[in-house]
Amino acid sequence: MFQKLEYIRVGSYTKKLNDFPTLKKQLWEKLRDTKFEDTIAKQDLQEINISTHINFQPYFDLKQIPIPSDLDKILFYLLEDKILSKQDNGLYSITNLGAILFANQLKNFPSVGRKALRIVKYNGKNKINMEQEILLDKGYVIAFSEIMTLINALLPTKETINPTTGIREKEILYPQIAIREAVANALIHQDLSITGTGPVIEIFDNRIEITNPGSPLVDIKRIIDTPPKSRNEKIASLTRQLKICEELGTGWDKIATSCELAQLPAPKIEIYEDSTRVVLLTHIPYVNQTSTDKIRACYIHTCLKYISGEYMNNSSLRKRFGLGTTASASMSRLIKDTINSDLIKPLDPTTAPRHMYYIPFWG
Numbered sequence: 297m298f299q300k301l302e303y304i305r306v307g308s309y310t311k312k313l314n315d316f317p318t319l320k321k322q323l324w325e326k327l328r329d330t331k332f333e334d335t336i337a338k339q340d341l342q343e344i345n346i347s348t349h350i351n352f353q354p355y356f357d358l359k360q361i362p363i364p365s366d367l368d369k370i371l372f373y374l375l376e377d378k379i380l381s382k383q384d385n386g387l388y389s390i391t392n393l394g395a396i397l398f399a400n401q402l403k404n405f406p407s408v409g410r411k412a413l414r415i416v417k418y419n420g421k422n423k424i425n426m427e428q429e430i431l432l433d434k435g436y437v438i439a440f441s442e443i444m445t446l447i448n449a450l451l452p453t454k455e456t457i458n459p460t461t462g463i464r465e466k467e468i469l470y471p472q473i474a475i476r477e478a479v480a481n482a483l484i485h486q487d488l489s490i491t492g493t494g495p496v497i498e499i500f501d502n503r504i505e506i507t508n509p510g511s512p513l514v515d516i517k518r519i520i521d522t523p524p525k526s527r528n529e530k531i532a533s534l535t536r537q538l539k540i541c542e543e544l545g546t547g548w549d550k551i552a553t554s555c556e557l558a559q560l561p562a563p564k565i566e567i568y569e570d571s572t573r574v575v576l577l578t579h580i581p582y583v584n585q586t587s588t589d590k591i592r593a594c595y596i597h598t599c600l601k602y603i604s605g606e607y608m609n610n611s612s613l614r615k616r617f618g619l620g621t622t623a624s625a626s627m628s629r630l631i632k633d634t635i636n637s638d639l640i641k642p643l644d645p646t647t648a649p650r651h652m653y654y655i656p657f658w659g
Contacts, residue, residue, distance in 0.1 A: 300406075314491065317570070324489035332488045333393035333530040334378065337405040341388045343367055346380065349390055349405075350398040354438045355379070358538040377534055392488070393530050399435040411494040413443060413483065417450045418500050436483045440540055447475060450499050452578070469578045470504065471554035474563065477547040478574045482508035484541050485527050490570055502580075507573040516565045517639070518658060519548045520599040549603070551576075552596050559618040561585055562593035582617045582626075587633065593617070594630050595639040599656050607643050607653035 297303070302313035304323070313320050324332075338349060344367075346352075352374060356363040364370050371388070374380045379394035395405040402412045412433045419425040430446060432439045453466040482495045487510025498505040514522045526532035535541045551574075555563050561577040582590070597616045598608040606612075613627045614620065631654060634640050643653040 317491070320491065321487075321489055321570075331528075331530065333391060333396075333528060335392050335407070336381070336389045337392045337395035337407050339383065339387070339389040340385075341390065343371065343388065346371075346374075346388060346390070349400060350379070350394055350435065351400050351438045352379070352398060355398065355538070358437070358540075377537075378530060379534075393534065395435065396488075397435045397437040397531065397534065400438075402433050402435065408488075410492055411486075411488070413439070413494065414496045415443070415446055415450065416496065416498045418498065421500050421502050423498075437535065437538055437540065440480075443479060444476060447479070447497065447499070447504075448472075451504070452501055470560070470576055471558050474551045474554045474576055475504065477550050478504075478506045478563075478576065480535070480541050481547050482506045482574070484532055484535055485513075486510050487570075488528060493571070502578050504576045505573055506576075507571055509571050511567055511570070512565070512572055516567070517595075519565070520552060520596070521603050521658075549600070553600055556593075556597060556600065556616055559616070561589050562596045564589075564592060582619060582623075590630050591634050591637055591639065594634040595637075595656070598634075598640045598654055602655050602659050607655060608640070609651075609653050 302320075303310050304313045304316060304319055305311075306316065306319070313323070341349070352370065353363065355373070355377075361373070364373075371380065374394070375382060378391055379398065381389045381391055383389055390405070392405075392407055395402070396408045396411055399405055399408070403409045412431055413436070415430045415432065416426060417428040419427040428450065432443060432446075434442075448468060451468050451470065453468055456467045479497065482497075486495055486508035490509040493509050495506070495508045498507070510527065512519065513525045513527055532541060541547070551563050555561070555576065559579070561580050563577070564575045566573040566575065577589075580589075585593075593616065594608075594613060597613060601608045601612065610624055610627045610631065613631065614623050617623070617627075619627070628649075631640070635642075635654075639657055640654045641657050641659075643655050647653070
């Protein structure tokens with residue numbers, strides 16, 4: 297590094313590291329013994345200046361600990377959870393962990409300045425007409441409630457009549473738990489070694505797209521039953537203590553289950569070279585869903601049944617889509633298509649088709 301710019305040798309030349317993102321990512325992987333969360337975001341701070349840069353009030357609120365009146369006791373908690381570190385000269389440093397979760401302004405920390413969450417609302421089903429863009433330049437913990445409030449305010453709604461009161465009420469078209477889990481996963485499990493980009497939530501008339509840097513750590517076909525695996529272990533651990541995530545590997549289960557109970561199209565994961573996108577869709581009648589969407593829904597329904605100790609069949613699949621017995625033939629064709637895609641298989645191939653149960657191909 298020279299004058300705050302990082303360089304790397306490429307062939308016989310010295311180049312700016314930021315011009316070679318792939319090499320930069322490889323370099324970070326080589327340096328993984330020093331976790332991103334542990335490295336210093338801002339240093340040489342006196343005790344009284346720490347609150348200028350981070351907001352530690354939510355830390356104590358979410359842990360349900362009365363905030364100490366003594367600054368030394370406050371610092372004790374923050375040092376214990378590696379939000380701060382103490383220097384040999386008696387001054388303090390804020391770690392990347394502390395900055396990305398509790399920063400008053402992320403832009404004041406160069407190492408995480410580009411990790412601020414963007415929420416973009418479009419008018420329509422594509423990106424031609426951007427209606428609103430919001431940059432939440434705060435640590436994820438102190439901004440999380442605001443994030444959810446903003447998303448709900450921007451989401452399309454429908455009016456329903458409360459059968460008890462007769463009052464008109466607005467109903468959000470997506471399960472709240474699905475949005476919350478997808479957003480939390482994007483923030484907590486993003487690849488922080490990828491620079492120049494951060495998490496983005498894009499809201500369209502017919503879907504929500506939640507994108508974060510980095511590829512999934514597990515095979516997305518096994519994401520429902522795979523044990524938890526955290527890319528950013530200390531961020532995951534601390535946000536679990538603060539009740540933002542569970543660190544149990546159940547986030548996707550909740551997303552998939554809540555969408556299924558609401559009879560929405562199955563959520564999908566799209567993987568790109570350096571990013572992952574989760575897409576939540578509003579209601580689409582079964583006849584208007586694509587073959588790919590139907591097969592994905594059948595597979596996820598089978599997985600959810602299997603991890604519950606149950607098995608998918610024609611009847612359960614009809615219920616998943618909100619269809620009656622007249623749709624039995626359509627469900628049989630869908631089951632056959634899903635089998636041909638090597639995603640599910642019969643529990644007992646010798647059973648008569650009318651009474652056949654199905655399990656995931658990995659079951």
